[in-house]
Amino acid sequence: MNKKVMAILVPVVSVLIALAISTVIILLIGKNPIDAYGALIKGSFGSKQAIADTVIKTTPLILTGLAVGFGFRAGVFNIGAEGQMVMGALIAATFASNFGSLPPLLAIPLTILIAMSVGAGYAAIAGFLKAKTGAHEVVTTIMLNWIATYFASYMVTGPLKVGSGTPKSPEISDSCQLPVLMKVGAIEMSAGIIIAIIAAIFMYILLNKTTTGYEVKAVGFNPYAAEYGGISVGKNIVLAMAISGALAGLAGATELMGVHHRFLGELSGGKGFDGISIALIGQNNPIGIIFAAFLIGALRTGSNEMQFIGVPKHMVMIIQGIVIFLVAADRIVRTIMIRKRVEK
Amino acid sequence: MKKVLIVLLAVLFVVSAFSFKAIMVTDTGGLGDKSFNDGTWAGIQRAVKELGVEAKVIQSYEQADYISNLSKAAEEVQKEPDGGIVYAVGFMMTDALFQVAQQYPDVYFAGIDIAPPSEAVPPNVITFLFKEQESAFLVGYLAAATTRVGKVGFIGGIPIPPVERFRYGFETGVKVYNDLHGTNVTIIKGYTNHFSDPKKGKDLALSQFAEGVDIIFHASGACGNGVIEAAKEKMIALVGSEDLSKVIEYAFEKGGYFAMGVDVDQDYMAPGVVLASAMKGVDTASYMGVMWAYNGEWTPGVHTLGLAENGVRMSPMKYTKGLVSNRTLAELEYLVTMIKGGTLVVPDTEESLNSFRTPKIEFPF
Known part of the structure; x- marks a missing residue:
């Protein structure tokens, strides 16, 4: 079987296997799997509200998935998407509450630019440390995550704090808010999804059609060969981290400008880490990542409906866990598929 | 057989004819x-x-x-012929609760630990707050009465209002004991800046024990599991056994290390080592909310529950009662009636804590 087909088949088969295993678990806890999956589908696509919810959840996941996926392609393991997302959103929120006098046409790109540059700069710290001192980016990005988390929590309980209740920053100006594509009750679906898809296309072009993309990939494949070929390893590591961080910062921007309209204490909600699993399921391919993010987004949205019929939310975490396990250990899936073919 | 069937059907009809739904959305x-x-x-x-x-x-x-789950719950409730109530739990859900409640004016909403962000509360919303300071006052008083070294500790989670109210109460309890008994018990304070990391609680507790305190009251969520574990470890090292009767015997003779629990009765988590818990009756509150909505006794707005409303109290000290003198227990009992009667007001802000003066209290015994 050719490589491209395999790249699509492995995740798809993994999802099917995961659903099969979950069926058994649902039976074991004494519920009807058909009802459960029915609720899952109804909860994620069954109504306008459900669809809006799914899209809202998918948007940041695409972007953090792209962030981590781009890093993987360039040979860096960016665990810091979480921190980059938080920092991007936090700093953008600080500026964006004062952009009231700017027209949206200027304010929106400016806010996005701030979030992306902050994300890029924050990730570049880890890239720089790796290039200069050899400090592994896994360690440094994790450390940077904590700094970002605590800094953000300090800011929203201290200097940026407004009102009582949930720790939060002031609302960003109306002109910085992304246009709403669909509104159902209290739920607003913004144009963030369009931004996410554009980002995926951008990443595809960057990786496959440009010199920069070629160099970054070359360093990822084999830094020694790349250096021998005249490509600066250090420069490209920093660049790869920066682009990855910019995408994570963009995820922060869409959450800020399209969903919450302010920085909340738990704005990221672990989506930076979800990016790792999504990049894995999507096989680091921009199009694959869109589908993977959509899958996880839909599962999570549907899980809330599933709770109504008594299946705990943890069921979708189980599904997600099995998918990731199988995709990561793709040998297992390949072996199963090849065996099947031989038997036939 | 037919009769049985009819009765069954009738029962079924009665049961299905009435449906009032309570949906809780957790944080x-x-x-x-x-x-x-x-x-x-x-x-x-x-x-x-x-x-x-x-x-x-x-x-x-x-x-x-939060918003989508609350909306979903509200829609589910709307489908019921007799309506229902939606619960939002935890102060992090404040904004979401009020946003969604506006969209569904015919659905009852209740918030736990939620203070309305503005003065105007929609008529379909009630929120419950607690006078944490009142139960903390009692454990503070008890701590001051029980310490053998004249030094007690407080460990908070993130300094949000409910945590701070626990601290105000604890400090007041110690102060009142000092003033009434001429002692000079001091307090060491610290925060974990976290609610879900027991390791942080344990580290902070061990360092406070090293600074010489022998009783620590925590208001730090799951971090407190670490605080209790730290006290337990230190105590077992002293006693040389985990056995309840040995722990109590040792504690009675020589004191030792103790923790104090929060929110629910945490005494069972380390019997003999958790001296008492400052309880907060979220269960009472949630029951009351459902009952009001169900019986049509709905009174919208903020409901603040204290000792008088049975909203907060001190744990019954199932394991440790023997460690406390009868006189102290009687004093606590008396203070409870004073607080309930309003003659003793426990401060609930930093300012009122600073300006708090112990009133003239004479025990009738």
Whole structure:
């Protein structure tokens, strides 16, 4: 079987296997799997509200998935998407509450630019440390995550704090808010999804059609060969981290400008880490990542409906866990598929 | 046979004809937190048993779920012929609750630990707050009466208002004891800046023990599990056994290291080592909310529950009562009646704590 087909088949088969295993678990806890999956589908696509919810959840996941996926392609393991997302959103929120006098046409790109540059700069710290001192980016990005988390929590309980209740920053100006594509009750679906898809296309072009993309990939494949070929390893590591961080910062921007309209204490909600699993399921391919993010987004949205019929939310975490396990250990899936073919 | 069938059908009809639904939406902590999510659910379960309402729970995965889960719950309630009530649990859900409640004016909403962000509360919303300071006052007084070294500790989670109210009460309790008994018990304070990392609680507790305190009161959510573990470890090292009777015997003779629990009765988590717990009746609150909505006794607005309303109290000290003198127990009893009667007001802000003067208290014994 050719490589491209395999790249699509492995995740798809993994999802099917995961659903099969979950069926058994649902039976074991004494519920009807058909009802459960029915609720899952109804909860994620069954109504306008459900669809809006799914899209809202998918948007940041695409972007953090792209962030981590781009890093993987360039040979860096960016665990810091979480921190980059938080920092991007936090700093953008600080500026964006004062952009009231700017027209949206200027304010929106400016806010996005701030979030992306902050994300890029924050990730570049880890890239720089790796290039200069050899400090592994896994360690440094994790450390940077904590700094970002605590800094953000300090800011929203201290200097940026407004009102009582949930720790939060002031609302960003109306002109910085992304246009709403669909509104159902209290739920607003913004144009963030369009931004996410554009980002995926951008990443595809960057990786496959440009010199920069070629160099970054070359360093990822084999830094020694790349250096021998005249490509600066250090420069490209920093660049790869920066682009990855910019995408994570963009995820922060869409959450800020399209969903919450302010920085909340738990704005990221672990989506930076979800990016790792999504990049894995999507096989680091921009199009694959869109589908993977959509899958996880839909599962999570549907899980809330599933709770109504008594299946705990943890069921979708189980599904997600099995998918990731199988995709990561793709040998297992390949072996199963090849065996099947031989038997036939 | 036919009769039985008819009776069964009639019962079925009666049961199905009435359906009032209570749906609880947890915060990201979810069920199993041994604190307010579990407490609220316990209260709703009580309503299920006593009032025959139907109950469901939706657990939130992330903060972005709050609005959509509350909306979903409200829509589910709207489908019921007799309506129902939606619960938002935890102060992190404040904004989401009020946003969604506006969209569904015909659905009852209740918030636990939630203070309305503005003065105007929509008529379909009630929120419950607690006078944490009153139960903390009692454990503070008890701590001051029990310490053998004249030094007690306080460990808070993130300094949000409910945590701070626990601290104000604890400090006041110690102060009142000092003033009445001419002692000079001091307090060491610290925060974990976290609610869900027991390791942080344990580290901070061990360092406070090293600084010489022998009793630590925590108001730090799951971090407190670490505080209790630290006290237990230190105590077992002293006693040389985990056996309850040996621990109590040792503690009675020579004192030792103790923790004090919060929110629910945590005494069982380390029998003999957890001296008492400052309890907060989230279960009472959630039961009351369902009952009001169900009986049509709905009074919108903020409900603040203290000792007088049975909203907070000190744990009954199932294991440790023998360590405390009868006189102290009687004093505590008397102070409870004073607080209930309003003659002793425990401060609930930093300012009122600073300006607090112990009133003239004469025990009638």
